[in-house]
Amino acid sequence: MxxxxxxxxxxxxxxxxxxxxxxxxxxxxxxxxxxxxxxxxxxxxxxxxxxxxxxxxxxxxxxxxxxxxxxxxxxxxxxxxxxxxxxxxxxxxxxxxxxQRYRAVTVVDYETLVMENFKVGRVKAFENRNLTKPQPTDAGHISLVVVPQDPFAALNSTLQTDIGNFLEERRLLGTKHHVVSPEYVKVSITAELYLESGRVFDQVKAAGINQLKQFFAPLLGGENKQGWPFGRAVYISEIYQQLDQIDGVDYVKNNVVVEVESPGQGKVPLRDYQWQAHQLVQLDQPNLTHAGTHN
Structure with a gap:
C-alpha cells in the first residue's frame, strides 16, 4: 500500500x-x-x-x-x-x-538472501562466529550453516562456493563470512511401550519411529514444523509426549534412555551433554520394545 x-x-x-x-x-x-x-x-x-x-x-x-x-x-x-x-x-x-534486499548487514539479511537465491533446505546465520575454527567465537565473522534439501547429505562444494561468492559482493566492509555444513549430534532413544488391548506391536512400533523422526527432523521438525531449532536441547519429557500420542500406545514405561554423540565424542547420557548453538539432531533408529499389553 x-x-x-x-x-x-x-x-x-x-x-x-x-x-x-x-x-x-x-x-x-x-x-x-x-x-x-x-x-x-x-x-x-x-x-x-x-x-x-x-x-x-x-x-x-x-x-x-x-x-x-x-x-x-x-x-x-x-x-x-x-x-x-x-x-x-x-x-x-x-x-x-x-x-528488494541486496546488502547483507544483519543475520536476517544473510539468511533471506541465501534462501531467496539458492535451492537449499534451510539456513541459519551466526554473528561473531567462525565455525571453521575449534574455538568459533570471532568478532566480525558471520557463519552460515546451510542445510541442503536432503538434510543429511554433504553440502555440495560447488554450491558452498557459489553462496560464498554471492555474499562477497553484498557483505559490509570488514565482515568475513563462512559457509559451512550443519553439525549433527546423534541421538539414540530406547523405550518400552505398553500397548492397548488388541494392538499389533509392529504397526505401533513403526508409527512410533516415524513420529520421533518427524519431530526431530531438520527441515520439518519441531513444534512449529519449521525444522528442529538449532542448538535446542532434547528433553525426555517430550519423547514421552510424542510416544504417548501414538495410536495404540497405552503408556510408556518409565525407563526411557537417551544418549547423545557429537562428532569426535563417544556416547554420553543426555543430562551430561552441553548443546552448542549451531548443532542439530540426527536421530538414530529408535529402539522401541514391547513391554506388555494393558487389558
Missing part, C-alpha cells in the same frame, strides 16, 4: 491573515490600528495572498521534478523514463526495486 502524500497546502488566505494579525501585539505593540484601511494590514493581506499561491505550488510536484527524484533514487543521473512507460509505473518499479 503506497504511503499517502502529505498535504502541504493546509492553510488558506484567512488562516494566514489571522496568524499574522495575532503576532502584531507581541512583535510591534505600538501598532494599534488594525483596520482594513491600515497600510500595514493591507500589506499583510497582500503577503497572505502571495503565500497562499506559493503553498498551492508546493503541494503540486511537477513530472519533471518527479523524474529527477527517480534519478536520485536510482543513483543514475542519466536515467530517463521510457517513452512507453507512465511516470506512475516508473515510480512503482523504482520503489519495488528499492524494497
Amino acid at each position: 503506497p504511503l499517502p502524500l502529505p498535504n502541504l497546502d493546509d492553510r488558506d488566505y484567512a488562516d494566514l491573515v489571522e496568524m499574522a494579525r495575532s503576532l502584531i501585539p507581541s512583535e510591534c505593540p505600538e501598532w494599534t490600528d488594525h483596520n482594513p484601511s491600515d497600510t500595514g494590514i493591507i500589506l499583510i493581506e497582500l503577503f497572505a495572498w502571495l503565500t497562499e499561491l506559493l503553498l498551492y505550488q508546493t503541494n503540486q510536484v511537477p513530472e519533471k521534478s518527479q523524474e529527477v527524484f527517480l534519478q536520485l533514487l536510482k543513483g543514475d543521473a542519466t536515467w530517463k523514463k521510457p517513452e512507453n512507460q507512465s511516470l506512475q509505473a516508473a515510480t512503482k518499479e523504482t520503489i519495488l526495486a528499492l524494497r
Whole structure:
C-alpha cells in the first residue's frame, strides 16, 4: 500500500491573515490600528495572498521534478523514463526495486538472501562466529550453516562456493563470512511401550519411529514444523509426549534412555551433554520394545 502524500497546502488566505494579525501585539505593540484601511494590514493581506499561491505550488510536484527524484533514487543521473512507460509505473518499479534486499548487514539479511537465491533446505546465520575454527567465537565473522534439501547429505562444494561468492559482493566492509555444513549430534532413544488391548506391536512400533523422526527432523521438525531449532536441547519429557500420542500406545514405561554423540565424542547420557548453538539432531533408529499389553 503506497504511503499517502502529505498535504502541504493546509492553510488558506484567512488562516494566514489571522496568524499574522495575532503576532502584531507581541512583535510591534505600538501598532494599534488594525483596520482594513491600515497600510500595514493591507500589506499583510497582500503577503497572505502571495503565500497562499506559493503553498498551492508546493503541494503540486511537477513530472519533471518527479523524474529527477527517480534519478536520485536510482543513483543514475542519466536515467530517463521510457517513452512507453507512465511516470506512475516508473515510480512503482523504482520503489519495488528499492524494497528488494541486496546488502547483507544483519543475520536476517544473510539468511533471506541465501534462501531467496539458492535451492537449499534451510539456513541459519551466526554473528561473531567462525565455525571453521575449534574455538568459533570471532568478532566480525558471520557463519552460515546451510542445510541442503536432503538434510543429511554433504553440502555440495560447488554450491558452498557459489553462496560464498554471492555474499562477497553484498557483505559490509570488514565482515568475513563462512559457509559451512550443519553439525549433527546423534541421538539414540530406547523405550518400552505398553500397548492397548488388541494392538499389533509392529504397526505401533513403526508409527512410533516415524513420529520421533518427524519431530526431530531438520527441515520439518519441531513444534512449529519449521525444522528442529538449532542448538535446542532434547528433553525426555517430550519423547514421552510424542510416544504417548501414538495410536495404540497405552503408556510408556518409565525407563526411557537417551544418549547423545557429537562428532569426535563417544556416547554420553543426555543430562551430561552441553548443546552448542549451531548443532542439530540426527536421530538414530529408535529402539522401541514391547513391554506388555494393558487389558
